[in-house]
Amino acid sequence: MRNSMEMGSYIESVLNRIGMKPIELANRIGVDRSTVTRYLKGTRKISMEDVPKIANAIGINPVELLMDENDKKPTNVIDISQRTVKIPVLGEIACGDPILAEENYEDYRDELAESLPAGELVYLKAKGDSMSPTIPSGSFVLVRAQSDVENGEIAAVLVNGNTEATLKRVKKQGDVIILMPDNSSHQPYIVDKNNPAKIIGKAIRFTQDL
Incomplete structure (x- = not known):
């Protein structure tokens, strides 16, 4: 079985082979970039x-990540199909309905159950370039339902009378909350009584269809 350094080296070789950057891997598995960096260096198990x-x-079998070619593979192992679940894609939000009500869903996406974090999950499709380059337009962003996030985290936020869900980085300065775009060409949104907003979840990772 590979040790931490060997696993990190193997992951890095696969990333180079498929042209995926560490930050993209971090987004896909729901951790920050520094965690992936430590994985690759073998300094974090x-x-x-x-x-x-x-x-x-990264498109490989978990056994391939754990074991190298010198490990003796058991001959009596039967592959078990990985279980998939359907994650709803949040569409237009009907006034008066609960946010995560079925009436507000426009589609579903299949995901491996083993790859999902705990909690109530929904996908939100990023529209526009306000969060570029962190989240490209057209990406499907996995959101875990929660009413607050830590300072600096990206959240799904309801605006425009709770009828539109948008993705923004949440900045907290004392009692002031500012919804910040990652694209400097867009203006921040200051939350106040004239511009109300409601956090509905934390952005975990994003995927893109080719």
């Missing part, structure tokens, strides 16, 4: 819970 998440994100 990858938990068994995270092995299938990383393997799925």
Whole structure:
């Protein structure tokens, strides 16, 4: 079985082969870039819970990540199909309906259950370039339902009378909350009584269809 350094080196070789940057891997598995950097250097152990998440994100079998070609593979192992679940895609929000009500969904996306974080999950499609380059327009962003996020985290936020969900970085300065775009060509949104907003979830990771 590979040790932490060997696993990190193997992940890095796969990333180079498929042309994926560490920041994209971080977004896909729901961690920050520094965590992935430590994984690649072998200075942070990858938990068994995270092995299938990383393997799925880079398109390999979890066993391939854990074991090298010199490990003796058992001959009586039967592959078990990985379970998938349907994650709803949030569309237009009907006034008066609960935010995560079925009436507000426009589609569903299949995901491996093993790769998903705990909690109530929904996808939100990024529209426009306000969060570029962090989140490209057209990306599907996985959001975990929660009413608040830490300072500097990206959240799904309701604006325009709770009828539109947008993705913004939440900045907290005392009692003031500012919704910041990552694209400097867009203006920040200062939350006050004239511009109300409601956090509905934390952005975990994003995916793109080719």
